[in-house]
Amino acid sequence: MEGVFKFYLVFVFATLLLMNKEAMAATQHVVGGSQGWDQSTDFTTWASGQTFKPGDQLVFKYTALHSVVELPNESAYKNCNMGNALNSLNGGNNVVKIDKPGTRYFTCGTLGHCAQGMKVKITTVSADASSSTPGSSSSSSTTPTPTSTSISMASSFSHFASILMVALPVFHVIFIML
Ligand SMILES: *[C@@H]1O[C@H](CO)[C@@H](O)[C@H](O)[C@H]1NC(C)=O
Numbered sequence: 001m002e003g004v005f006k007f008y009l010v011f012v013f014a015t016l017l018l019m020n021k022e023a024m025a026a027t028q029h030v031v032g033g034s035q036g037w038d039q040s041t042d043f044t045t046w047a048s049g050q051t052f053k054p055g056d057q058l059v060f061k062y063t064a065l066h067s068v069v070e071l072p073n074e075s076a077y078k079n080c081n082m083g084n085a086l087n088s089l090n091g092g093n094n095v096v097k098i099d100k101p102g103t104r105y106f107t108c109g110t111l112g113h114c115a116q117g118m119k120v121k122i123t124t125v126s127a128d129a130s131s132s133t134p135g136s137s138s139s140s141s142t143t144p145t146p147t148s149t150s151i152s153m154a155s156s157f158s159h160f161a162s163i164l165m166v167a168l169p170v171f172h173v174i175f176i177m178l
């Protein structure tokens with residue numbers, strides 16, 4: 001009986017640690033940095049300076065001239081083909097959550113803006129990847145605007161629930177075997 005209690009104590013601690021780690025890692029990326037979602041922004045450079053992880057959020061900030069259109073794949077992105085858009089947002093301030101690793105494609109729905117380069121490709125790495133920026137020359141080019149802020153712990157409570165649901169039976173089985 002005492003063993004069971006100790007076990008659950010350890011389990012709760014481990015879960016809290018995990019949850020805290022996720023909360024610390026979650027980042028809000030303002031797309032385009034201080035210039036925001038605009039034709040004049042160099043999104044390739046901006047994106048190469050960011051590390052996107054599951055749980056992070058993209059924040060699109062823009063004027064009424066623009067919108068946000070999510071495209072299904074690389075070819076639609078390259079050709080500015082809006083015909084099969086996955087999603088379309090407007091209003092000037094949108095938050096898009098990244099929930100899993102992979103690449104997502106965003107552009108502006110205003111005629112001609114995609115062709116002018118108003119588009120960004122977001123490649124998300126798995127959560128346990130190292131925090132260093134992959135494949136970037138971290139040397140001094142232009143001023144790196146701090147565009148990332150931590151999200152509050154509240155946003156990771158759904159993660160907490162899913163961790164609990166998976167981890168509890170696993171821990172239980174391990175305990176029974178001991
Ligand atoms: C990209 O998506 C469109 C629309 O869903 C599809 O028609 C096209 O075949 C896809 N292209 C590739 C290379 O997957």
Ligand SMILES: [Cu+2]
Nearest residue numbers: 066108110113
């Ligand atoms: Cu635009």
